[in-house]
Amino acid sequence: MPRLLSGPNLEICPDYAANIYAAARAALINDHTTEQQAIQMLRVVWEAGNTVAKVQWQEQLDQERENQEAQAQLADEQRAQLAQAKRDEEESALKEERKKNKHRDKYTAIQNSGVPNETPVLPSPYALRRLQQGEYVDLWYFTNNGLDDALNTALTADDNAMVMSRLPDGSVTWTPATASRSSNTVVADQNLTFEEFCIACPRMITAMEQTNWTKERILMMATFWRNVQIHPFRSSRDPLAPKALLVYQAEQRKQWHIAVKAPEGPYDLSEINETLLDKTRMRVYWDERRKKDNERDYEVCHLTISQPFLGAHYLLF
Incomplete structure (x- = not known):
């Protein structure tokens, strides 16, 4: 037909x-x-x-x-077949590279230079890998304690240990174990001291440049952290004001990374939202108030238990 x-x-x-x-x-x-x-x-x-x-x-x-x-x-x-073939090829190449370079560090040529005046900044492979993927990374990894932890881990870790990890596109690949796990001693941004925060920011900016973040995003983050550091709360006599800045920084940076993956896309984080900062300060105040109330109640309760009420026949006239 x-x-x-x-x-x-x-x-x-x-x-x-x-x-x-x-x-x-x-x-x-x-x-x-x-x-x-x-x-x-x-x-x-x-x-x-x-x-x-x-x-x-x-x-x-x-x-x-x-x-x-x-x-x-x-x-x-x-x-799917092409993607699997590519993954198989990459995995095979990685295994071959590991086999070929298993003890390469033993034969690295010695440079014609003495001990450097400044200790090189070597962040955790895990933190660098997260930055490479554009993901959120705690600032602690770029504090002195974070760098010390990365150094100790690097000296004791097994370079040959590999684990499977999932890439942002959903595919699976093999990565060194040291680059796939976070530190057990990591401190959340809001719990850093302001000094630690100020030390970590420029180091993370440098790491962002090394992991190929766009200039636009690097400038935004640098401006954001600068505005946090020069905000009037920073020099306030109220000890909770700087704490509010650290909490604001931690929360808003996490929210920004969530927004990156949303349909609307990321927004400009650099300017401080004073309305949100004031709300954050109030939350910090009430959290601290509840904490002190709980501590006081505990002390009163402990005192009552350790020194029970004395009967009337013990009273002195």
């Missing part, structure tokens, strides 16, 4: 009573068939043909849809 080029669903039955169809009517008119009956016969024949065409058209559409789905499935399978 010839393939239909257009759909018959919107076709309208011709007006067989019109003069243009006079010859068609005349061919059907006889002693037993009137002109009106001839018109009706022509309509019935057309409708029957249109019904057949509709069925054929629907079959064509179904077949085309099946073909498209089959092609899409085939394309997905081919992409």
Whole structure:
């Protein structure tokens, strides 16, 4: 059956009573068939043909849809096979590289230089890997304690240990174990001292540059941290004001990283939202108030237990 080029669903039955169809009517008119009956016969024949065409058209559409789905499935399978082949190739290359460079450090040439005046800043491989992926990283990894922890871990870790990790696109790859786990002693941003915060910020900016963050985002983060450090709360006599800045910084930087993955995309973090900062300061105040109330209640309770009430016969007159 010839393939239909257009759909018959919107076709309208011709007006067989019109003069243009006079010859068609005349061919059907006889002693037993009137002109009106001839018109009706022509309509019935057309409708029957249109019904057949509709069925054929629907079959064509179904077949085309099946073909498209089959092609899409085939394309997905081919992409999956290519991705798996690429992962297998990368894994094989990584294993070969590890095998080839297993004890490379033993043979590294000694440079013609003495002990450096400044200790190099070598952050945790885990922190650098998170930055490489554009993910949130605690500032603690760039404090002195964080660098010391990274140094101690590097000296004791097994360089050959590998673990499977998931990339941002959902694929799985092998990575060194030291780059796949966080430190057990990490301190959240809001719990850092302001001195630690100020020390860590420029180090993280340098690490962002080394891990190919865009200049726009590096400038935004640098401006954000500068505005935190020069905010009037920083020099306030109220000890909770600087704490509020640290809490604000921690919360808003995490929120920004969440927004990066949202459909709306990231916003400019650099300017301090004074309304949010005031709300943060109030939360910090009430958290501290509840903490002190709990400590006071504990002390009162402990004192009552250790020194029970003395009866009246112990009173001195």
